[in-house]
Each structure stands twice: as structure tokens, then as C-alpha cells.
Amino acid sequence: METRVVPIIIWKATTSLSTWKWLGEKPIEPGWEVTVDFKFFLLSHTRNIYCVVGEDNKKEKKHHCFYRTIVGGLAGFDRFVSQKVFSDVSNGYLNADGSCVIGADVFVSKKRTKVVNEERVSMIHNPSMYKLVWKIDNYVSKSEAHHCFSNPVPGDQKYCLWKLNLYPRGTSDASGSHLSLFLALANPETLPPSSKIFAEFTLRIVDQTYSIHFSYTTRNWFSALVPTCGNPEFIKLCDFYSEASGFLVNGTCIMEADITILGISH
Structure with a gap:
């Protein structure tokens, strides 16, 4: 396994902050898959600690999933943190200038597997x-x-x-x-x-x-x-x-x- 930090794509949602991660810049070839574990981190400036989100949005857990060309190498959480919690000054996630610090730990398997006549079913956590x-x-x-x-x-x-x-x-x-x-x-x-x-x-x-x-x-x-x-x-x-x-x-x-x-x- 190799560890690397990747940039996070973020945008402002109407009710929550959404975070998504691209699986590298090089696209995965059709019919191949790669396995990753990842965590997202949101820094509280006032308490100098990170809120860690992984599988099922539970703290301190990793998220394991498969990526293929069909999903564009994109994964994340539609409801990473609620807008109310994110904007609450006492939580310290949002600076006075409107900035915040978000990071990710990404563990990417070097081995890529060829998929032949196999169906993969990805169930959606917390579906909307x-x-x-x-x-x-x-x-x-x-x-x-x-x-x-x-x-x-x-x-x-x-x-x-x-x-x-x-x-x-x-x-x-x-x-x-x-x-x-x-x-x-x-x-x-x-x-x-x-x-x-x-x-x-x-x-x-x-x-x-x-x-x-x-x-x-x-x-x-x-x-x-x-x-x-x-x-x-x-x-x-x-x-x-x-x-x-x-x-x-x-x-x-x-x-x-x-x-x-x-x-x-x-």
C-alpha cells in the first residue's frame, strides 16, 4: 500500500458542506479497478483538533470502496458536516475570512485488478x-x-x-x-x-x-x-x-x- 495526500474538491451546499475526492489525475482504464481507504479531516482552529470522518460518517473510521471509470474516480460525502455546525463560530471550523482547512489521508493499493464478466454492486451510504x-x-x-x-x-x-x-x-x-x-x-x-x-x-x-x-x-x-x-x-x-x-x-x-x-x- 502507498500513502499520499491528495487535493480535495469542495463547494458550498445549501444545507451542508460536501467533500469529494478524485482518485488521482490519471483515469482508470475501462475494465480495471483500484481499491482505496480514505479519511477526511476538518480542522477546528479554536480547539486545534481535527474532526475525522470515514465510513458511514462515523468518526475515526475508514471508508473502503471500489473505483472504476464508470463513477469517474469520484467519491465523498453529500453531507460531510451540517451547515449549522460548520458555520457555528464556537466550533472553529470557519475562519473570519471565510476560509477553512480540509485534508485527507488516502491509502491507495498499487495493485490494479482486471475485472472480467463480474458485476460490482456499490450500495449508497445515507441515500438521499x-x-x-x-x-x-x-x-x-x-x-x-x-x-x-x-x-x-x-x-x-x-x-x-x-x-x-x-x-x-x-x-x-x-x-x-x-x-x-x-x-x-x-x-x-x-x-x-x-x-x-x-x-x-x-x-x-x-x-x-x-x-x-x-x-x-x-x-x-x-x-x-x-x-x-x-x-x-x-x-x-x-x-x-x-x-x-x-x-x-x-x-x-x-x-x-x-x-x-x-x-x-x-
Whole structure:
């Protein structure tokens, strides 16, 4: 094993300080992997000690993970330290001039391994949930055909973009009896070959009157070959169009998707 200190890429997040590390400047060749252990350090100037963050954001622990070209040699913590703790003067992390000191201990294995017909699954520590909302006006005019609604906030998605597939009159065996609703990758062709995304998601139709929403939750591996998952029998048409349901108000329907990406397969 060799030890080296590498520069840290940092930026200001809305609720926390995020830190990320590049695995060297030379890219890893496709089909190869390298193993590293690393720790991040945040200096408290007032106490002259370091806050050490490793695996699962627990203090004094190392983080072990695999890097390959598919993830760009980038790893770190979305929530390295909360903005409140980082900005608290008593903690001493942030100087009066707005500067701070961050470092890393990186242990890189000299041995690089050739991967042949092997699938690597990287589970995501402390996954974040993304909430997407689609407000569909003039719903009745759209009720006769299949519609795709693109990701309303593409900048919020870290791994991929999503879209909503809506069949207002149902599809397959549910045609004419149910509303069919699916979550799908917006650009599945952009995924690297054999890559898959493991996600838990909830599709929801909002009750705009009584807040008794109708939802469906499941987990699925999304890929270029299987880019869509959902429920063809999401809700009965008679229930959806019922005036008492609150799902369709003044011609407007609101649909939501809560998405948590749990893992990546390479």
C-alpha cells in the first residue's frame, strides 16, 4: 500500500458542506479497478483538533470502496458536516475570512485488478430521497393517449434523469379500467453498458381536497434494457374521476414521485 495526500474538491451546499475526492489525475482504464481507504479531516482552529470522518460518517473510521471509470474516480460525502455546525463560530471550523482547512489521508493499493464478466454492486451510504412533482393542467384533454412527463428539476438528480409515463386510460390488461403509471429513466441510452440503478420509489396522486393521497411503492433495478417500472393497475378510473376523491380539481391533477437511489451496479 502507498500513502499520499491528495487535493480535495469542495463547494458550498445549501444545507451542508460536501467533500469529494478524485482518485488521482490519471483515469482508470475501462475494465480495471483500484481499491482505496480514505479519511477526511476538518480542522477546528479554536480547539486545534481535527474532526475525522470515514465510513458511514462515523468518526475515526475508514471508508473502503471500489473505483472504476464508470463513477469517474469520484467519491465523498453529500453531507460531510451540517451547515449549522460548520458555520457555528464556537466550533472553529470557519475562519473570519471565510476560509477553512480540509485534508485527507488516502491509502491507495498499487495493485490494479482486471475485472472480467463480474458485476460490482456499490450500495449508497445515507441515500438521499428526491421528490419530483408534476402538475398536469387540462388533464381531461390529455386523457385519451399515452403521455411522458420529463423530470421537472433535472439539476437535482445526481445519477440520472427521470420521467413519468402516464396512461390515462390504462394499458395492456388494465386498458379501460385503470389509470396506469410508471417511473422511467429519461435517457437510458446514456448509461454505460451493463450498468444498473437500484431505486426505491413511491408514485403518488395527490388528493387536493382532503390530503388522502393515493400511492404505490416498490423497488426496482433500472437499466438500458429495463428502463421502466410501475403499476398498470395504479388506480381504478372510477375512483380517480370520483368528485369525492380530490384527485382532479378544476381540470388539474398533481402527481409525485419520491425516489431514493440505493445502489449502483457496474
